[in-house]
Amino acid sequence: MSVKTYREAINEAMRQEMAADENVFLIGEDLSGGFGCENPGSMGGSFGVTTGLYDEFGAERVVETPISESAIMGAAAGAALMGKRPIAELMFGDFIGVCMDQVINQMAKFRYMFGGKSTCPVVIRLAAGGISGSGAGPQHSQSLYQIMTSFPGLKVVVPSNAYEAKGLMISAIRDDDPVLFFEIKALYEESCEVPDELYEIPFGEAAMPREGNDVTVVAFGQMVGRAIEAVDQLAAEGISCDVIDPRTTSPMDNEVILESVESTGRLIVVDESPPRCGLTADVAALAAEHAFYSLKAPIKQVCAPHTPTPFATELEMAHIPSVEKIADAIRDVMS
């Protein structure tokens, strides 16, 4: 056990799994840098997550590619059908638009449409979400896990801290289905205690970082930390909340959410994506159907406005739900 950043935790999970299983390999752009020029391996990925893996495993296991995301995703799918366990990096998750077909129409559907006779164990890594003050702009800030959650056949992982990131990455690599692993860019530098050894966090099991009686707060990714902060503030006002971090959005731990809502009677759902057809609506609808008779107050969705992520700092900050907004929503359903 030692303190590791979110970035280091993902790196360690990949390194340990690559060492344990020679079928695991990485494929993507600039995973190590320096190919076709000086010092291969000198960069370690656009976000530093793949640092050192080229040095340890070489070019056969860290496969550098041209800027051709459809070919990358297709190649991962094909290698997986043949028994490999590729980890394909998309860099910014926003780029999925150029290779969506390989994910939604190919890998997602293979197992089902091929009669359950084949598996496609691909992990796709996507850096996601806004960072307040980063100025990454409209095409480099989206957190598209809600989109991918819509597609049957995909599993979708959204770790909210370094401990989760490692355990979920290990589960993702060992999983026989295509897994979209969303890395929250704003969390790369965040750290916590992370076991040194290999461990799995099973899919479909939520975490509950805070327990309380009055309100259930379900939050995703970057919003988990903010929800915890809001809830901790509200303790002073005598409001106590469950905070639920689903960790995987597909499959999702409906039971824990429903149990909590049944006990608190109030639900807030928080995500940094815009509101339409999103996870906040998804969880709200779940409760409105299956925990209806326990509900004491309207279900509140706290999310981004229905706009692209703007560049200007003031707007970017306003786009991502703040601790205050979450706290206000909780107060609202308590009044």
Next chain:
Amino acid sequence: MSVKTYREAINEAMRQEMAADENVFLIGEDLSGGFGCENPGSMGGSFGVTTGLYDEFGAERVVETPISESAIMGAAAGAALMGKRPIAELMFGDFIGVCMDQVINQMAKFRYMFGGKSTCPVVIRLAAGGISGSGAGPQHSQSLYQIMTSFPGLKVVVPSNAYEAKGLMISAIRDDDPVLFFEIKALYEESCEVPDELYEIPFGEAAMPREGNDVTVVAFGQMVGRAIEAVDQLAAEGISCDVIDPRTTSPMDNEVILESVESTGRLIVVDESPPRCGLTADVAALAAEHAFYSLKAPIKQVCAPHTPTPFATELEMAHIPSVEKIADAIRDVMS
């Protein structure tokens, strides 16, 4: 006024708008057929929707392309930025995976990220949805309007009959934003009275084909007809329902939905897509937040199971919500 099919209604809308505005043009694959071989214009589109337009407007206004959807969508976006009003056909809506970026990251974001100074009046036509017994299979049956509804900057249209199809297509062509026009394949042959002249149906205004007191049924596209059928059957059992057809999912007519729920106190939402992060959840969450105190029963979502659309007839029929399933859900919330 005369009886026209859904297909004819769309065709007529395009023809009349092309005649009225020389900036309107079509671009896509096999819109007319016969290019580079015999009898250009002899096919009239993969679903017959563009029949006759080549004969009337020629190759300059009916632009045939290679099988290159990213280039088609990009070209439409570029022409639109320059002042044209392209109608780009995607054929099966499932193909959006190969050109998603041009839609979600380019056209959707131009107006906002370019400071509100430019418009991108593209209409994208997508044939959508399952047809019971068609055997179109997993990659040719999806109705992805829920996905596109998620993206700020896109407008999304889902006409449920020929009258709507014509009026909404005319509004789509005249709209200054990118519009995804989902054509429900199962409805192409359905017909009703459609005015011969040009008329607009404004976006964000729902239709209410049935009015009642007990339950609000919101249904999309192909499901509108089935919802009406279910509701008409239930009249015999003394149950009366509002049926709401939002017609456009972005913008969506929240007011009409909420007013209805406030008066009935019960809500069923019906769509043929799988359940996660879909329109059924979106509408349910809307009501659970803004009409909570009127609700008398759990909000039911009637939708496809969380699977790709299977080929086998029995499974395909089970995938698309049936009249019976809708009726059962209504009975359920009444009991």
Next chain:
Amino acid sequence: MATSKARLKKLGLDKAKLISAYRSMKTIREFEERINTEVNNGRLAGFYHLYSGQEANAAGVCEHLGEKDSIISTHRGHGHCIARGANVAEMMLEMWGSSDGLCKGRGGTMHVADVNKGILGANGIVGGGPPISVGAALSGKMNKDNSVHVSFSGDGSVNQGTVFEAMNLAVVLQVPALFVVEDNFYGEFTGRDYQTGCDDLRARTEAFGMPVKKVDGSDFFEVYETAGEMIEYCRSGKGPAGLILEAGRFHGHFTGDPEPYRPKGEVKYLRKEKDPLKKFAADMGKTDALSAKDLAQIDDEVMALIDEAVDAAIAGPRWEPSRINEDVYVSY
């Protein structure tokens, strides 16, 4: 090129191999013609992209493939799958959507697959296959198993961005991927010369950095010879290669296509002069490599196989709708 005894010898085509090749082509033909008949007589619903006329492409390539090799196919996929050894009876069950079908009836005509046999699937997305084939080839390279991985694409599909990306990636990674382009003159209802802007598709493909050859796809021996060369090139570790095969389709783009875009008499001409089976049979006559009796016997066996398969498919077990959720990891 006229086929001679000497040529057969040079190509290593002994009697067993010739029988295998002819059986493969004949099975494809009868499978497709029967589908067409069943659609026309109303016993089979849906739309089907038939491969009749292009049989030598699939057979000429797949006859070279071994256990570790793979193929990936297109919307017009029945022929490739049969040539690669898919179970024909199970394929027919699949056409009818039986739960005993090769894909349990869930995929249907456009998704016939048997990954364990190296058939990575027909594919409903134009250009969907080649990137996946590059991944299969990458895995072969990693395994150092001398395997070759073949993607089939149509002349229309080669303008899809995914196909270009796949070719470049294959060259960059130097993987054993063979890109077979089947030129049947049309993509849907549009002529190839309209869709592909350049005058020379072979040269454009070669410009990606791999050798590409083009031959007459109606001639099994031409295909077999050149495919053999290109496959050998890939197998020996030299990187990817391309092969363009020209052969027209006897049917429309799909069953029910009225084909107003085709020149009058084109299909008649193709059936008369460019029928891969007729040409093969004629070559057998000329070289005495297989007798008329040999061929007739195969014909009979194939007919019987198809007849039985159709009967079994029509009588095949159907799905219980409540089991729709199986084989997706999670159900709601």
Next chain:
Amino acid sequence: MATSKARLKKLGLDKAKLISAYRSMKTIREFEERINTEVNNGRLAGFYHLYSGQEANAAGVCEHLGEKDSIISTHRGHGHCIARGANVAEMMLEMWGSSDGLCKGRGGTMHVADVNKGILGANGIVGGGPPISVGAALSGKMNKDNSVHVSFSGDGSVNQGTVFEAMNLAVVLQVPALFVVEDNFYGEFTGRDYQTGCDDLRARTEAFGMPVKKVDGSDFFEVYETAGEMIEYCRSGKGPAGLILEAGRFHGHFTGDPEPYRPKGEVKYLRKEKDPLKKFAADMGKTDALSAKDLAQIDDEVMALIDEAVDAAIAGPRWEPSRINEDVYVSY
């Protein structure tokens, strides 16, 4: 090629045009260097892809463009936008995210655009631009206005499927689209020779069915001459064309890139031997077309412009967060 008076004359580069070209390049250089400084000194947040070293590409192409023409750019877009005439003060406001910015501060560095001036935007998606440019060219062809539409792409981007599709579509539709590929040896941290499998990118591009030339992008006159030729080709209705311009970037891929992947001394060499501004100035000295004083005066004007722009940007009006919903058609 050494530049002579005769050559300037042949190219039609009179004094006014030379001043315009130099001012354009100098403005780009100072804009970029100043951004770099402001990032380093902490007054500007975010990451920026700087264009220093490639100025002659943008200027040499854009100096040929008129009112009806358009360009579309990349993530490394400041230079193209300046060369095409974007308002520099408004661009600087955009860098700081001011509500008075060219895009009201909503787009930022990667989305600088001014569609009314024919600047269809910098673009954060590699390969996003060329398909859009083909559409602009199609509209030009429909309008019969003899316009030309230029897309800029990097050497890394040319392997993106969208770029191939755009090139083929442009050839099929015979539209006036010029595909400019800026070869600065790297895509991010990877060398171009690794990413592009073939040995000859020019030939590969030409194989799509259009003429393509390659010249030294550090030499304004080379770029200007060949760009002129290619633009004239497009303008005259002959269809699309390509132009590959080789010029290294002086900075990292983005501000803050430690650049361990570049050979020692490469940037030093580029700055010394391949600086488009130095080379231009030297040519002016040789030909006496512009005097040292002329150049110094432009330098001063540009410096003043940039200084003012930065001051104004830092002091520029900021957004009221509640107005975040403006300019999206619907708000929730």
